[in-house]
Amino acid sequence: MPLVLALDQGTTSSRAMLFDHSGHARGIAQREFAQHFPQPGWVEHDADELWATQIGVVNELLARERVAPADIAAVGVTNQRETTVVWNRRTGRPIYHAIVWQDRRTAAACDHLRDSGHGPMVRDRTGLIIDAYFSATKLAWILDNVEGAHDDADAGALAFGTVDTWLVWNLTGGTCHVTEPSNASRTMLFNIHAGDWDADLLDLLRIPRSLLPEVRSSSEVYGAVTSPDTSLRAPIAGIAGDQQAALFGQLCLEPGLAKNTYGTGCFLLLNTGSTPGVSEHQLLTTVGWQVDGRTEYALEGSIFTGGAAVQWLRDGLGIVESAGEVESLARSVDDTAGVYVVPAFTGLGAPHWDPYARGTIVGLTRGTTSGHIARAALEGIAHQVGDVVDAMKQDTGLDIIELRVDGGAASNDLLMQFQSDILGVPIVRPRVTETTALGAAYLAGLAVGFWKGRDDIGANWHIEKRFEPGMLPSEVEHRRSRWASALDRARRWETP
Numbered sequence: 001m002p003l004v005l006a007l008d009q010g011t012t013s014s015r016a017m018l019f020d021h022s023g024h025a026r027g028i029a030q031r032e033f034a035q036h037f038p039q040p041g042w043v044e045h046d047a048d049e050l051w052a053t054q055i056g057v058v059n060e061l062l063a064r065e066r067v068a069p070a071d072i073a074a075v076g077v078t079n080q081r082e083t084t085v086v087w088n089r090r091t092g093r094p095i096y097h098a099i100v101w102q103d104r105r106t107a108a109a110c111d112h113l114r115d116s117g118h119g120p121m122v123r124d125r126t127g128l129i130i131d132a133y134f135s136a137t138k139l140a141w142i143l144d145n146v147e148g149a150h151d152d153a154d155a156g157a158l159a160f161g162t163v164d165t166w167l168v169w170n171l172t173g174g175t176c177h178v179t180e181p182s183n184a185s186r187t188m189l190f191n192i193h194a195g196d197w198d199a200d201l202l203d204l205l206r207i208p209r210s211l212l213p214e215v216r217s218s219s220e221v222y223g224a225v226t227s228p229d230t231s232l233r234a235p236i237a238g239i240a241g242d243q244q245a246a247l248f249g250q251l252c253l254e255p256g257l258a259k260n261t262y263g264t265g266c267f268l269l270l271n272t273g274s275t276p277g278v279s280e281h282q283l284l285t286t287v288g289w290q291v292d293g294r295t296e297y298a299l300e301g302s303i304f305t306g307g308a309a310v311q312w313l314r315d316g317l318g319i320v321e322s323a324g325e326v327e328s329l330a331r332s333v334d335d336t337a338g339v340y341v342v343p344a345f346t347g348l349g350a351p352h353w354d355p356y357a358r359g360t361i362v363g364l365t366r367g368t369t370s371g372h373i374a375r376a377a378l379e380g381i382a383h384q385v386g387d388v389v390d391a392m393k394q395d396t397g398l399d400i401i402e403l404r405v406d407g408g409a410a411s412n413d414l415l416m417q418f419q420s421d422i423l424g425v426p427i428v429r430p431r432v433t434e435t436t437a438l439g440a441a442y443l444a445g446l447a448v449g450f451w452k453g454r455d456d457i458g459a460n461w462h463i464e465k466r467f468e469p470g471m472l473p474s475e476v477e478h479r480r481s482r483w484a485s486a487l488d489r490a491r492r493w494e495t496p
Contacts (some may be wrong), residue, residue, distance in 0.1 A: 013033065043103040044098060082135050342489070
C-alpha cells in the first residue's frame with residue numbers, strides 16, 4: 001500500500017509520520033532536541049541537530065514499519081515557523097545557531113523600526129506587525145553579529161531559510177533552495193499581495209535578495225530526496241508552516257472555519273478565503289496556502305506559551321514527572337482558589353504584543369497547592385485563547401460556531417472543557433489530532449495525485465469528542481475580568 005510521509009519539525013522535537021489514503025496514521029517516530037538559552041530571552045537551536053534528528057526519525061520509522069522507500073508516494077514538510085537559519089552554500093554548514101521564533105533579542109531593534117515610522121508599511125505589505133517574533137530582524141542580527149557575514153552575504157556565499165527551507169536543502173543534497181507562501185509570509189520580508197519578497201523591506205534591513213529562497217506553491221513537486229543520509233528517494237511535494245498545515249489538515253478549507261493548535265504555543269487561525277483580512281486588534285494577516293494557483297489567507301492570533309506552560313510545570317517546577325500527569329493534578333482541586341497564572345515566559349503575543357511581559361502568578365495564599373497552580377496554568381492557556389477569539393470577533397463581526405482543536409495539549413479534557421466554557425462555543429477534537437503532519441501529507445499527496453482533490457480528503461475528517469459550554473455567563477464574566485487584572489500585572493515587567 002502506498003503511503004505519504006510527513007516530516008514535522010517542531011519547536012521541541014522532530015517527528016516523521018506515515019499516512020494512508022484514509023488519513024490514518026500508520027506509524028510515527030519522534031526525537032527531542034536540545035534547547036539553548038544563552039541569555040535571558042534568547043532561544044536557539046543547533047540547526048545541524050534539527051537535520052540530524054529529522055532524518056534520524058525518517059530512517060527509524062521506515063525501518064520499524066518495514067516500509068520500502070518505493071512505497072512512499074510523496075514527502076510533505078511542515079515546520080516551526082519564523083525560526084531563522086543562515087548557512088554557507090558551499091559547505092552547507094550554519095554560520096550561527098538557528099534563532100527560534102520565541103527569541104526576543106531583537107525587541108529593541110523592533111522598537112526602533114516602529115519609532116522610525118515603518119509600522120504602517122510593514123503592516124500593509126506583510127500583514128504583520130513589527131515584532132521580534134518574525135524572521136526579518138533575526139536574520140539582520142545574524143548578519144550584523146557574525147564576523148564577515150555581511151561580506152559573505154553580499155558575495156552570494158550564504159543562504160537563508162526558515163526551517164522548511166533548511167530541511168529541503170538537506171533532503172535534496174543542496175540542490176533546492178525553496179520555500180512557499182505560508183512560511184514566506186512569516187518572515188516580515190514577503191509582500192503578501194504581490195506574492196514576492198519586498199525590495200523596500202530588504203533594503204531597510206540591509207538583507208541581500210541573493211540570500212533568499214525561491215518561493216514556490218504549497219503543493220507541487222520541488223525535487224526528489226537525494227540525501228546520502230537516507231535510502232528514501234521520493235518526491236518532496238508539499239510544504240506549509242505548521243499552523244497553516246494544521247488549518248489544512250483540520251479541513252478548514254472554507255472562509256469562517258477556525259482551528260486552534262495547542263502546541264508549544266497556541267495558534268488560532270480563521271480562514272478568510274482569497275481576500276486578506278485586515279485586523280484592527282493586532283491579529284496577523286497571513287497566507288494560509290497556495291494551491292493550484294489560488295492563494296488563500298487566514299487571520300491569526302499567535303500565543304507564545306501554550307503547551308510550554310505544561311512543560312514548565314514538569315521541568316521548571318518539578319511538580320509532575322510527565323506532561324500527562326498535569327490533568328489529574330489539576331483535577332485534584334475543584335478550582336484554582338483564586339490563583340491565576342499568566343505564562344508570559346517569552347513575552348505576550350496576540351493581541352497584546354508585549355515583548356517585555358513576563359510570567360506571573362497572582363492570588364497565592366498559604367492554602368495554595370501544586371494542584372491549584374497546575375489548574376491555573378491550564379486555565380491561563382485557555383484565557384489567552386479567549387483574548388484572541390475576542391479580538392477576532394471584533395475584527396470580523398463573526399461568531400465562531402465551533403473551534404476545531406489539535407496539538408498535544410488538546411488531549412487534556414479539563415483544558416478543552418474550560419476552553420469551551422469561557423468561549424461559549426463547542427470545542428471539536430478530531431480522531432486524528434496530528435493535523436499538522438496530516439496537512440503536510442495532504443498537500444504533498446494532492447500534488448502527486450495520491451488524493452484527487454479536496455472532496456477526496458474531506459471524507460477523512462471525523463470527530464473524536466465534542467465539548468459543549470456549561471459555565472454560567474456571570475461566572476465566565478467574573479473569571480475573564482480577574483484574568484484581565486492578572487494580565488495587567490505581567491505586562492511591561494522588563495524595562496525596554
